[in-house]
Amino acid sequence: MTIFIYIGAALAEIAGCFAFWAWLRMDKSPLWLVPGVASLCLFAWLLTLVDAEHAGRAYAAYGGIYIISSVMWLWLAEGARPDRWDIIGACVCLGGAALILFGPRS
Incomplete structure (x- = not known):
């Protein structure tokens, strides 16, 4: 689900x-800011749903997904x-994000 x-x-x-x-x-029109702000609020709320003990770890792991998504947006x-x-860098970041999120903890 994460x-x-x-x-x-x-x-x-x-x-x-x-x-x-x-x-x-x-x-573009300043009206673009209305859905923009709503979208950013949705983003912040969604990150609170991640099952992680610490917010910082959830945010750090999210960074890898964000980079992959940004490269896809570019395209x-x-x-x-x-x-x-772009692709190699995104894969390296995704690997790092997986280590942060799923690495064994004591």
């Missing part, structure tokens, strides 16, 4: 941040195909 929460959180965060990007960098939403360095 992976689905992280994916939902990543999509909500990227969409919310993109709304601000569109307003400030693409000269699917912005039409820029990721290069091999």
